Amino acid sequence: MxxxxxxxxxxxxxxxxxxxxxxxxxxxxxxxxxxxxPDFQALVYELAVKLFGELAIEDLDMVRKPAGMGRRVDxxxxxxxxxxxxxxxxxxxxxxxxxxxxxxxxxxxxxxxxxxxxxxxxxxxxxxxxxxxxxxxxxxxxxxxxxxxxxxxxxxxxxxxxxxxxxxxxxxxxxxxxxxxxxxxxxxxRALEPGVDLDxxxxxxxxxxxxxxxxLGMSPWSPPAQADFETLFRRAPRPVQKVVELATSDLAEPVLLVIEAPTGEGKSKAALQAATSMVRQLGVSGFYVAMPTQATSNQMRLEIQSMLHELGDETPVNLVHAGAKPTDVGRDEGDDDVAAQSWFTRKRSMLAPLGCGTIDQALKGAIRSGHVFVRLAALSNKVVVFDEVHAYDVYMSTLLERLLMWLGALGTPVILLSATLPAGRRHALIAAWQAGRRGCPPQQIPAVPSPVSYPRVTVATATCATEHPAEVSDLNKDRRIHLSHIGDEEIVDWLLEQASQDRCVAVIHNLVRRAIKTHDALAARISELPEAERPLLIAINGTLPAGQRRKEEQRLRNCFGDDGVRPRRAIVVGTQVLEQSLDLDFDIMLTDLAPIDALIQRAGRIQRHRRDQSRGRLRLVITGVTDMPEGPRFPPYLRNVYAPILLMRTWALLRDRPHIDSPSEVSHLVDQVYGGEIECPQGWADAWRKEEEYLRALRSRDNAAARTLYLPMPHKVEDLAELTERPKSTKQTRKQSGKRR
Missing domain, CATH: 1.10.3210.30 (Hypothetical protein af1432)
Structure with a gap:
């Protein structure tokens, strides 16, 4: 372990x-x-006297609990x-x-x-x-x-x-x-009987x-002798997948691997191949894949199980998140072993060699809490994969960086995946892991300008980081995403018009209340249509009960997955769950304005599996923003999800822009919004300045909140009690307010 x-x-x-x-x-x-x-032995006084005899009676009497006292005082x-x-x-x-x-x-x-x-x-x-x-x-x-x-x-x-x-x-x-x-x-x-032969x-x-x-299922996983991509997935690797395979084929020490590539390039499969290769090369017991949501965790588990099935490998994949049940341990393998189920607890679940779950389960390893050392030790013997690392706010990112320091200190190989990672975040994540390996603060790791353009694969050891350029597959080459904007009052009419042209349309709202409002308005209008003209209407958001949500996720995969049977016309109304890692393909998309990285991620669900003239142009239609002379106006309560200045900077870049060329413009646009110079549009200056100050204060508060509960830096620890003193709840892996998915 x-x-x-x-x-x-x-x-x-x-x-x-x-x-x-x-x-x-x-x-x-x-x-x-x-x-x-004496204190413990006297809890069962008569037995202690029988075993110890006269030698101990006086000591036992001194600490014997008074009759009638219920609670233990030893x-x-x-x-x-x-x-x-x-x-x-x-x-x-x-x-x-x-x-x-x-x-x-x-x-x-x-x-x-x-x-x-x-x-x-x-x-x-x-x-x-x-x-x-x-x-x-x-x-x-x-x-x-x-x-x-x-x-x-x-x-x-x-x-x-x-x-x-x-x-x-x-x-x-x-x-x-x-x-x-x-x-x-x-x-x-079994408990020993008196007089047993101890020898x-x-x-x-x-x-x-x-x-x-x-x-108890704690034996290390035995990966196949050949861990190349074609052996694992029975298909030729895409360009990014090939670069990953080559970059990790001859490792002599733990590394941090960063895979940056557009949505649809197969980052998840690339990570699974690299993780499998690392398990064999570095002698760790297995891997854990940390996903942003329960929905994406469930899907990733299916992907891992599919890989194992192709290999004829019956190793169970442990599902680790708050919505998982004990019966999810080996559920698809028909394993009802009570002993295995008893191990499926919050503190022990990470011990299984192969696991998949939410990032929260890994982030608990960065929080001062009971048995945190068991979590860290369990992660030390795995390749740990973090998906969608661009998607986390300051609070979660602060915890993630501290966890990466500890994983580095313990020699844990790590894989980070992202479609849209700002340069500053890439350096912070790499520096955190390297600092753990070197035994120094992350601030001592110098930032080095990237010599390689997006998409790229970075392999970091304790002392250096090497970047490898990667091409994209034909599906994602010269991908021009055409932009347009409509008002909220046009949403329902526009969606029905698109569906009437036999299209499958996705709607991503930033707030559950907006998603419900759009869905209910569509349902009312669709009920008035002749039955033959009614599009399939599906809702997916954070208010659905867990069982219903799993059914809807499966229906989405059946209809819009890689091997799905597509309906003639459909409208899917959801929240950010449609953005992150669900492998779905739609003809066209309507989305609320979101920060640039989220918009690019969402656009990756447009014609993801197939592009041809019959599906029309790749169109991303933006709503949820109204231009005003003093600056854009957004829906109420949206600042609980996204900082308004990020939306303002994104809209300043996109509002007059006809299209985005992917992948060539992606990295530049992301860096502009998160760190570059953007000219403030005329009339926006007061709101711009106010929201910049708000974001600085928000980041400071979130960083401070995370620092109150995370572990000290590994190289600063002198007393082990520092890891568990003033323990915090491991439920605090996310801010209390935020996205409902």
Whole structure:
């Protein structure tokens, strides 16, 4: 469950790797040594007296819980574990700092690393831990376990050589916690009866552990020996896919891969091929694909399953998002294994070798929270793919950059996908990962102007970033998107007119209320048409119940997917879910004005799979904006979704522009809106200045909000408790207000 870099650090805790391999499992097994104390034993007083006899009665009486007291008042055994392990290692000769870090890693197995103050407090509570006598008994137990496991005796170990780096500490803490979960499951290890032959039992444990790992679906994925694109997908790669395949064919170390290409060029399949290749080359256990929404997660899971099916591979793909159910684990494979379902929890779901879900599940690894180290360790052993990285606001982007730092520090290979990534964002994302690898702040990573035009593929190592130019497929060459503008009052008539010409039209509104209004108005008008002339009307937005939404997503794929059976005429009214990653193809599109990158992304759904004269010109019709002398007017509440200045800058570029040429103009337009100089149109100056100030304040607030809950920079961590102290809710991966999808 640990990535190669983390495993390497654990193997080096002693100069002799064999010694490390012996002591790391033993350390994990000591996580409950704190239960060997009066405070815990007295919870079942009569049994404790029977087992310990006269020697312990006085100590047990001191901490015995009064009759009738319902709640537990014993000291947390994780803290007592930390206290004993720290003292024991120091007595054996380990350095104080190392002994502290090992003790924190073991004592944090219930999710939160014990802080120094808590350990000091526990030391003063002699009645709880039992003093020197109980400490001696605990150490004797450790020695007995070491003998049973064939671990070298502590007297023969040079403990001053023991070192525990931060990656090693994360790995040790995660291994300890997961070992606890596995061993505590009585279906894996039954409780021992008194008088059992411990020598015989110890010899049987390895086989039981192996069986448990297999049963729980934690075994590493075995990718095919040939991981080239044609083997995986039974088709020739497109130009971008070929560049990705070549750029990642001979890797000796973890990398961050950035794929920038227009919608429809197959970035998702390129990422799956690169991830599969990296799994084989770098020895990680599998991959996790992080998508912007539940809908796109569901679709990506189907795409991964299709790839595996072509390979004859029955490895289940874990679906990880808030709307997923336990039965989604292996659901399509007919696997009703109760043990597998029991592992589908928020904290354990990332342990499966192959996973797909929302980006939120990965971003939780950047938040100070219980068991965050398990999430990080699980991600360290995967290739982590982030789709649509241009689509996240400042708040989520701040969390993403901090997560990338940690993934870099843990040696996790990462793949970033985007159709429209501003130059500044590209550098920030690469710099965050590289800073983690180098052990420095991102500000120390210099920005280098891109020598390669869009589309491009960037491969970043710890020390450099190499860009590779890529062509586009014939479908996306010289793609001219014709622009026009209509008012809100024209929307319904325009849509019905387009549908009457036997076209399939997509409508993307920025607000659910607008989508519902348009849908209801269309439904009323369509009901008045003769049945033979009625277009199919479909709604997809964030207010639909989960079950209905899944059905609508499947209907959309059946009608407008690559292999779909298209209706003669149709109108699909939706929100941003139509923009991001659903692989759909429409004849023409009406869209609310959105920032330039979102508009380009939306336009990628126009004639995505096939272009010919019968479908007419590629047309993107913009609505949701009214020109006024003092500046454009937008629908109410839209600033909760997009910053008005981004809409103003986009409209200043596009309002008199007849078309956009893709891909040649894409990168320039995106950089202009997000960082270039745009002339403020006459009369807009006051509103322009006001909204620029609003955006600066908004970004400052969102950045500050994310900083209150994310992890410290890896190279700044001195005490493991910094990762779980003042824990925050992992539900805070998104701003409370924002897009409804």
């Amino acid at each position: 640990l990535g190669g870099v983390v495993r390497a650090h654990l193997a080096e805790i002693f100069p002799d790797p064999a010694l490390s391999r012996s002591w790391v499992p033993l350390f994990c097994g000591l996580h409950d040594i704190g239960k060997y104390a 000291a947390p055994h994780g803290i007592l574990t930390a206290l004993h392990v720290r003292d024991m290692l120091e007595s054996w000769g380990a350095a104080k700092g190392t002994a502290l870090r090992v003790s924190e890693a073991l004592g944090g197995h219930h999710g939160h690393f014990p802080a120094g103050e808590a350990i000091r407090q526990a030391r003063s509570e002699r009645n709880a831990h039992g003093g020197e006598r109980w400490a001696a008994w605990r150490t004797a137990l450790v020695l007995d376990v070491a003998r049973l496991r064939g671990v070298p005796e502590p007297d023969l170990v040079e403990w001053r050589d023991l070192r525990l780096s931060l990656p090693a500490a994360i790995g040790l803490a995660a291994l300890t916690t997961v070992s606890d979960w596995v061993a505590s499951d009585t279906s894996n290890f 015989a039992y110890a010899k049987s444990c390895d086989a039981k552990a192996d069986e448990a790992v297999v049963r």
